[in-house]
Amino acid sequence: MSINRIKWKKKDHFRTLTAFILNALIVIALMAVALLIKVGGIKQIIQVTMQETKLIAFIVVSVVLTFIASYAFYYSQYRDFMYKTSNIFMLFGVLIISLVANYAFGKISVYLRPFALCALLALLLSDKRSAVFMNCIYSILMLITDVLTGLNVNDLLFSFIVGFTSGIIAVFAVDGEGSRVKVLTRGALISIPAIISTFVASYTTDYKHLIYSLLFALGSGILADALMMVILPFFEMAFGALTNFRLAELTDHKAKLIKELSERAPGTFSHTIILAMIAEACGNAIGVNPLLCRACAYYHDVGKLNKPEYFTENQSGKNPHDDLMPELSTDIIRAHAKDGAELIRKRRLPEALASAAEQHHGTLPIRYFYIKASKFTDGELSVENFCYYGPKPQTKENAIIMICDACEAKVRTINRTHENVDKAVKDIIEERMEMEQFTECDITMRELQIIRNTITNVLSGVYHERVKYPKLKTGGKRSV
Ligand SMILES: [Fe+2]
Ligand SMILES: [Fe+2]
Structure with missing residues (x-):
């Protein structure tokens, strides 16, 4: 994918740049929705924005910079791939769905988040290098969302580290083929960083809480793998992606x-x-x-x-x-x-x-x-x-x-x-x-x-x- 042979015209730059900007706006809009859910109404959002102007500006700038870095990476390494605007929407669609899934499951428990979902989907829809990069971007955006929604520092760091490491393990542990047994074993493997981090974070708490947290951590990898199996066919259909399945x-x-x-x-x-x-x-x-x-x-x-x-x-x-x-x-x-x-x-x-x-x-x-x-x-x-x-x-x-x-x-x-x-x-x-x-x-x-x-x-x-x-x-x- 790194060999670039298509000659780009001015309108192609405009087209791809617009696609990146649109995706960045979607991510910012979703973050605003997460903040809305947290504070409970538009009035409160305006209030928070007035009080926390610096934080909000920092978050918006962080998202914009992350997307600029993504554009630079894909333009230099995957120019032919991103020539097709649908490929850009496919990859950032993966990123957005993964962020939403992490936010939603995080409402149940931070340990249950399907951390590796983004890396798994990106791997099957593109390749290992692109999946590693997408996993980095996703970990950063997840961290920004958690800062915005006021997650406590321990959970915030836990999510960032586990999100990053689970994704990387997923990229190198998954070969894109899947029987049901494989899904379970792969899921368990992806859960290793979550299990270790959960143990370190919770071993001082009571026994019952530790067991629950560890079970959630084990479930997070299996959940990521299962969600990938459910979501992947939609991407295959919508974008004509050629996965191994x-x-x-x-x-x-x-x-x-x-x-x-x-x-x-x-x-x-x-x-x-x-x-x-x-x-x-x-x-x-x-x-x-x-x-x-x-x-x-x-x-x-x-x-x-x-x-x-x-x-x-x-x-x-x-x-x-x-x-x-x-x-x-x-x-x-x-x-x-x-x-x-x-x-x-x-x-x-x-x-x-x-x-x-x-x-x-x-x-x-x-x-x-x-x-x-x-x-x-x-x-x-x-x-x-x-x-x-x-x-x-x-x-x-x-x-x-x-x-x-x-x-x-x-x-x-x-x-x-x-x-x-x-x-x-x-x-x-x-x-x-x-x-x-x-x-x-x-x-x-x-x-x-x-x-x-x-x-x-x-x-x-x-x-x-x-x-x-x-x-x-x-x-x-x-x-x-
Ligand atoms: Fe022939
Ligand atoms: Fe032939």
């Missing part, structure tokens, strides 16, 4: 489009399954989201659903291209990239999947039909007329899909020794480099080398020749 749903074989692919284009579906496995391994190996690579693999060829019988893997017997001019065949074949992207967008599935479908053949030529057409033509034939429309891969994930797609298809046709597979993978990567297919994404030579090794290892494993078991002589007894 959403990616797991998208790659379920019961997902509508995947089910259609398995029923109407079984050859393409089986190619997709192997491709997903290699792409996921490559994602893991070079440190990009493996589940996103897997999902992109599942959807990369859905455009073939328009005419499944025109693609080799779905043919059994007759090849309809035998009766077609190579130019027409080329049009049918290359349309599947654009058709796939259109279908994915029509079904309102994530844009990352549509871009993978659109870019997985880049601007490569369809060699088979170019050679076939050359046989019918005496003059020069322009290879451009036999190329995919592109664009070339724009992300590392899409470059992985492009390479793995070709490798999976190629390896099916060769004698699959480790050396042969490695040579085929090497040739495919080099050919794509020569054809300048990776010039628009930031993949490095080192990453291409890692991808080559990973594909070779996985594909040699998938298609390894079966060992021929020698027959055992059992002296006329039953053979084993």
Whole structure:
């Protein structure tokens, strides 16, 4: 996320800055509501403001400065991410909901606050670095709210320290996957700072109060995790965010489009399954989201659903291209990239999947039909007329899909020794480099080398020749 490639115009700065200001105003308005609840009426608020002018001014300035720092951080580190105004509202929506939840549960007990909620949501909707930063901002804003609402110094410090540490533990303890048991164990882990701090803060009080406080502290982590599970789907829906939960749903074989692919284009579906496995391994190996690579693999060829019988893997017997001019065949074949992207967008599935479908053949030529057409033509034939429309891969994930797609298809046709597979993978990567297919994404030579090794290892494993078991002589007894 830290690589910034989008060129910003003046209006983009204005747009994003406005989004930050709006969110800052929402936070200030919520703080005013908290103060209103505390003092009990508008008249009293005016009175407090007159008496505590310095404190109120300090609080407003603190919120403004916090938002300026956030703008500076996201502008320098996540410029492409914040280019989309909806992403700004998504992240600050997380912050605002977490502040409200902390305030509301704090009314029951300060120990029950779901301290790690902001970090958990930010982690699943963006990444670790952004979640750590959001957790800092949230801890500061929680402290400011507590000062404003007159929380006693002990509880105020307790909330600040536990909020900060629970959030950081959450960022590094959560992997974004969740069975119900995991939610509980993760919640308990996140509660550790709260339990320690609660014990230190309450061990001098009576036994009953200590037990209650410790149970609340344990509950705070589980509550944060449970609230995250409830709130996350709304963010996924509202902002089209691609969390690991959403990616797991998208790659379920019961997902509508995947089910259609398995029923109407079984050859393409089986190619997709192997491709997903290699792409996921490559994602893991070079440190990009493996589940996103897997999902992109599942959807990369859905455009073939328009005419499944025109693609080799779905043919059994007759090849309809035998009766077609190579130019027409080329049009049918290359349309599947654009058709796939259109279908994915029509079904309102994530844009990352549509871009993978659109870019997985880049601007490569369809060699088979170019050679076939050359046989019918005496003059020069322009290879451009036999190329995919592109664009070339724009992300590392899409470059992985492009390479793995070709490798999976190629390896099916060769004698699959480790050396042969490695040579085929090497040739495919080099050919794509020569054809300048990776010039628009930031993949490095080192990453291409890692991808080559990973594909070779996985594909040699998938298609390894079966060992021929020698027959055992059992002296006329039953053979084993
Ligand atoms: Fe394809
Ligand atoms: Fe494919």
